[in-house]
Amino acid sequence: xxxxxxxxxxxxxxxxxxxxxxxxxxxxxxxxxxxxxxxxxxxxxxxxxxxxxxxxxxxxxxxxxxxxxxxxxxxxxxxxxxxxxxxxxxxxxxxxxxxxxxxxxxxxxxxxxxxxxxxxxxxxxxxxxxxxxxxxxxxxxxxxxxxxxxxxxxxxxxxxxxxxxxxxxxxxxxxxxxxxxxxxxxxxxxxxxxxxxxxxxxxxxxxxxxxxxxxxxxxxxxxxxxxxxxxxxxxxxxxxxxxxxxxxxxxxxxxxxxxxxxxxxxxxxxxxxxxxxxxxxxxxxxxxxxxxxxxxxxxxxxxxxxxxxxxxxxxxxxxxxxxxxxxxxxxxxxxxxxxxxxxxxxxxxxxxxxxxxxxxxxxxxxxxxxxxxxxxxxxxxxxxxxxxxxxxxxxxxxxxxxxxxxxxxxxxxxxxxxxxxxxxxxxxxxxxxxxxxxxxxxxxxxxxxxxxxxxxxxxxxxxxxx
Amino acid sequence: xxxxxxxxxxxxxxxxxxxxxxxxxxxxxxxxxxxxxxxxxxxxxxxxxxxxxxxxxxxxxxxxxxxxxxxxxxxxxxxxxxxxxxxxxxxxxxxxxxxxxxxxxxxxxxxxxxxxxxxxxxxxxxxxxxxxxxxxxxxxxxxxxxxxxxxxxxxxxxxxxxxxxxxxxxxxxxxxxxxxxxxxxxxxxxxxxxxxxxxxxxxxxxxxxxxxxxxxxxxxxxxxxxxxxxxxxxxxxxxxxxxxxxxxxxxxxxxxxxxxxxxxxxxxxxxxxxxxxxxxxxxxxxxxxxxxxxxxxxxxxxxxxxxxxxxxxxxxxxxxxxxxxxxxxxxxxxxxxxxxxxxxxxxxxxxxxxxxxxxxxxxxxxxxxxxxxxxxxxxxxxxxxxxxxxxxxxxxxxxxxxxxxxxxxxxxxxxxxxxxxxxxxxxxxxxxxxxxxxxxxxxxxxxxxxxxxxxxxxxxxxxxxx
Numbered sequence: 028x029x030x031x032x033x034x035x036x037x038x039x040x041x042x043x044x045x046x047x048x049x050x051x052x053x054x055x056x057x058x059x060x061x062x063x064x065x066x067x068x069x070x071x072x073x074x075x076x077x078x079x080x081x082x083x084x085x086x087x088x089x090x091x092x093x094x095x096x097x098x099x100x101x102x103x104x105x106x107x108x109x110x111x112x113x114x115x116x117x118x119x120x121x122x123x124x125x126x127x128x129x130x131x132x133x134x135x136x137x138x139x140x141x142x143x144x145x146x147x148x149x150x151x152x153x154x155x156x157x158x159x160x161x162x163x164x165x166x167x168x169x170x171x172x173x174x175x176x177x178x179x180x181x182x183x184x185x186x187x188x189x190x191x192x193x194x195x196x197x198x199x200x201x202x203x204x205x206x207x208x209x210x211x212x213x214x215x216x217x218x219x220x221x222x223x224x225x226x227x228x229x230x231x232x233x234x235x236x237x238x239x240x241x242x243x244x245x246x247x248x249x250x251x252x253x254x255x256x257x258x259x260x261x262x263x264x265x266x267x268x269x270x271x272x273x274x275x276x277x278x279x280x281x282x283x284x285x286x287x288x289x290x291x292x293x294x295x296x297x298x299x300x301x302x303x304x305x306x307x308x309x310x311x312x313x314x315x316x317x318x319x320x321x322x323x324x325x326x327x328x329x330x331x332x333x334x335x336x337x338x339x340x341x342x343x344x345x346x347x348x349x350x351x352x353x354x355x356x357x358x359x360x361x362x363x364x365x366x367x368x369x370x371x372x373x374x375x376x377x378x379x380x381x382x383x384x385x386x387x388x389x390x391x392x393x394x395x396x397x398x399x400x401x402x403x404x405x406x407x408x409x410x411x412x413x414x415x416x417x418x419x420x421x422x423x424x425x426x427x428x429x430x431x432x433x434x435x436x437x438x439x440x441x442x443x444x445x446x447x448x449x450x451x452x453x454x455x456x457x458x459x460x461x462x463x464x465x466x467x468x469x470x471x472x473x474x475x476x477x478x479x480x481x482x483x484x485x486x487x488x489x490x491x492x493x
Numbered sequence: 494x495x496x497x498x499x500x501x502x503x504x505x506x507x508x509x510x511x512x513x514x515x516x517x518x519x520x521x522x523x524x525x526x527x528x529x530x531x532x533x534x535x536x537x538x539x540x541x542x543x544x545x546x547x548x549x550x551x552x553x554x555x556x557x558x559x560x561x562x563x564x565x566x567x568x569x570x571x572x573x574x575x576x577x578x579x580x581x582x583x584x585x586x587x588x589x590x591x592x593x594x595x596x597x598x599x600x601x602x603x604x605x606x607x608x609x610x611x612x613x614x615x616x617x618x619x620x621x622x623x624x625x626x627x628x629x630x631x632x633x634x635x636x637x638x639x640x641x642x643x644x645x646x647x648x649x650x651x652x653x654x655x656x657x658x659x660x661x662x663x664x665x666x667x668x669x670x671x672x673x674x675x676x677x678x679x680x681x682x683x684x685x686x687x688x689x690x691x692x693x694x695x696x697x698x699x700x701x702x703x704x705x706x707x708x709x710x711x712x713x714x715x716x717x718x719x720x721x722x723x724x725x726x727x728x729x730x731x732x733x734x735x736x737x738x739x740x741x742x743x744x745x746x747x748x749x750x751x752x753x754x755x756x757x758x759x760x761x762x763x764x765x766x767x768x769x770x771x772x773x774x775x776x777x778x779x780x781x782x783x784x785x786x787x788x789x790x791x792x793x794x795x796x797x798x799x800x801x802x803x804x805x806x807x808x809x810x811x812x813x814x815x816x817x818x819x820x821x822x823x824x825x826x827x828x829x830x831x832x833x834x835x836x837x838x839x840x841x842x843x844x845x846x847x848x849x850x851x852x853x854x855x856x857x858x859x860x861x862x863x864x865x866x867x868x869x870x871x872x873x874x875x876x877x878x879x880x881x882x883x884x885x886x887x888x889x890x891x892x893x894x895x896x897x898x899x900x901x902x903x904x905x906x907x908x909x910x911x912x913x914x915x916x917x918x919x920x921x922x923x924x925x926x927x928x929x930x931x932x933x934x935x936x937x938x939x940x941x942x943x944x945x946x947x948x949x950x951x952x953x954x955x956x957x958x959x
Contacts, residue, residue, distance in 0.1 A: 135735040137738055179684045193659055210935070211912075212844065212911065213910055214915070216871075216875070217915065218646075218840075219913045219927055219930065219931070220931060221942050221957070222658075225688050229684050269601040272601055272603055317783055317789065319786070320783035376683060380602055409680055410682045449680070449683065450682050452684045453684070453686060469689060472945065473687050473689075476942065
């Protein structure tokens with residue numbers, strides 16, 4: 028794609044439109060802006076980084092960039108895992124990190140309105156003070172809400188509460204040519220034309236930039252109980268899940284973890300996990316407003332676990348124990364990264380009853396292809412995070428093996444009725460896999476939609492589909 | 494729009510492709526197919542009605558119609574209220590009513606897969622036997638699931654459970670040119686490209702025809718309690734709702750009704766409503782799996798109601814009493830229709846805290862414009878159903894007054910941050926109001942999306958935006 032390179036004149040305009048101290052060029056650009064959490068997917072330098080502070084600035088920048096044919100990449104915290112927020116073709120990188128105000132907590136409509144740069148952890152904290160609750164719970168707490176919306180982030184509590192999409196009520200959007208529109212609103216229902224709102228959600232900043240986001244809230248659950256159940260084998264562990272669902276027991280979260288990853292995490296955090304005697308673990312959590320009901324559900328689940336080969340069931344219902352377990356769970360990715368020289372990751376989602384087959388398939392690949400594969404996952408919603416580790420493989424071996432294994436895994440997921448990404452998105456790293464999985468016509472529809480919003484392909488080019 | 498008229502040759506092809514006894518033409522076309530539930534919006538005769546029985550037939554019909562430039566209108570039960578399923582430009586009407594099989598109830602993935610012509614009431618019945626529950630609860634139980642999905646139907650239980658969109662996991666779609674694609678799947682999370690699934694939901698059969706739909710289910714709640722609270726005035730009634738939400742009490746449903754409509758319904762049904770001493774009523778319902786918690790929530794709510802000017806609170810927790818109240822609620826629309834010669838309807842949605850202002854505005858319009866306006870609504874989600882009644886107005890007076898009142902109401906809804914339709918959709922009847930409400934750019938985006946899917950505009954033309 029032939030884009031205009033940024034000139035001195037452009038920089039002058041951009042500085043005048045925003046503020047000189049918020050426009051960075053050349054060696055003043057922090058190296059962090061050249062990659063996301065997956066440095067393995069390459070480093071790409073924007074020609075200018077602009078820290079914006081309001082929608083008006085974004086609109087002016089977009090209008091200018093659109094006219095001049097300069098690519099623009101929007102970015103939150105840069106915690107993505109598919110290269111979605113890197114400036115693949117240079118140009119302008121718009122950092123939304125300074126747009127981090129919680130604009131309104133509305134206790135009547137049960138909504139919160141935020142700027143896109145608000146961090147997930149800051150939102151959670153602000154709401155707790157009002158006894159309110161934003162249910163989606165992606166593992167990366169330093170991600171921005173804008174980033175969460177743009178990848179339709181899922182997280183641990185999707186089993187009971189659904190994903191980010193289910194909580195977005197309305198947004199202000201700057202389109203690629205700078206025009207501003209509103210989608211949705213502070214409303215609970217909407218059947219007024221095609222859902223543009225749902226198109227922007229999960230579009231990874233390729234169709235427009237969200238400058239204001241209104242989210243639905245729920246009352247903060249009064250009680251949370253977690254259960255940690257060790258099992259002698261992975262299959263014992265995986266067999267339980269369909270049984271729980273058939274028994275109409277719906278936990279808030281069900282996480283799957285194996286000994287290897289627990290040990291790596293202990294090492295990484297320098298903290299002990301409550302148990303590591305067994306091969307595989309399920310971590311379940313239950314929450315709600317009626318303490319009796321939460322206890323009752325978790326008792327029922329514990330009984331099912333014990334009937335179905337759980338070696339034991341540890342109950343965590345104090346802040347301290349809950350924290351110890353969930354902190355470890357939150358550190359898995361960092362622990363894996365620390366354990367090896369390079370990783371590649373896959374975030375497929377398969378139907379719940381196909382998870383056992385999928386994970387067993389991955390385990391066999393591990394043996395067959397002689398590459399270390401670590402996985403953990405959201406066992407209650409069929410979303411599995413799989414990490415290939417380079418360890419002592421040569422660069423060539425690594426390249427060949429990881430490509431081969433990835434292709435096989437995506438093929439298998441597709442066979443089982445799954446999709447390429449459960450929650451991390453496509454970015455540029457998974458575009459080929461998405462094309463393969465969706466097939467020609469659906470991929471063409473994606474591209475045509477992109478062209479409707481961004482005919483010059485200047486907003487986050489090279490991502491998702493085009 | 495210049496479409497090809499259907500010829501004898503076309504009929505021969507269509508009969509060969511499907512079956513002669515399922516293709517109707519001329520006087521064999523049942524009058525029901527010329528309108529939906531709002532005959533006021535006109536009668537439109539298709540040139541041929543085809544009762545299809547599978548996706549293959551639909552695909553062949555679409556491919557043929559696309560090549561020949563014949564418009565096609567898909568239709569379920571025809572229970573819509575905006576003319577969405579009428580053949581505005583003649584051509585082929587595809588009736589999906591015979592595609593009414595429940596294909597699979599999956600108790601592990603907690604999904605049900607249906608053909609689009611399954612009736613809501615039949616789905617509910619089939620699931621109850623398995624102790625499973627499809628939460629959306631639109632008032633019209635003889636609507637098809639396909640129709641519900643295509644209008645993103647809302648219903649009574651949206652306060653707690655959300656709307657149809659929140660329960661669609663995957664669909665098989667026939668595109669306007671006959672090609673078939675799959676969107677989503679039996680999966681709980683998905684961040685794999687733009688959400689085509691969410692574009693089809695609420696698209697009113699203008700982007701593609703759903704031939705198979707997989708819905709998410711929940712365990713059937715073990716207990717339901719309804720509360721009926723009479724109030725001396727509408728404002729007393731409306732004042733309560735923000736107070737309930739601020740107190741973090743989230744009922745399953747909150748319905749608002751006034752004496753006039755209750756009396757009309759008693760007359761229509763020939764059955765007595767439990768109480769009609771007061772001016773206005775709130776009907777609240779609570780459900781859940783823990784009997785104690787349901788009782789507790791409803792007790793808490795009853796206390797709030799009594800503290801805030803409810804004259805009394807009647808509790809309904811037996812099948813019989815629940816049935817008496819909710820049957821009346823379900824018959825409101827028919828009762829209004831029976832009470833007058835013609836109606837027009839409006840289905841706006843506003844933020845919850847603006848509902849009081851909106852309904853009061855409508856009440857003032859009633860007085861000022863000398864037109865009888867009846868309203869009832871989903872008071873817990875800001876979605877209000879407003880019916881203008883012709884009564885003894887002349888045709889000219891009726892035309893002028895209703896247009897004026899409608900325009901004012903939509904303008905007011907927009908001012909309050911609302912949208913044209915909460916759950917009934919746009920069809921052809923509300924296109925002008927949608928255009929006004931969305932503004933040029935969003936309307937253009939809608940049209941451009943339509944062109945991506947249907948460049949020849951042969952699938953349900955004249956609806957939604959184009």
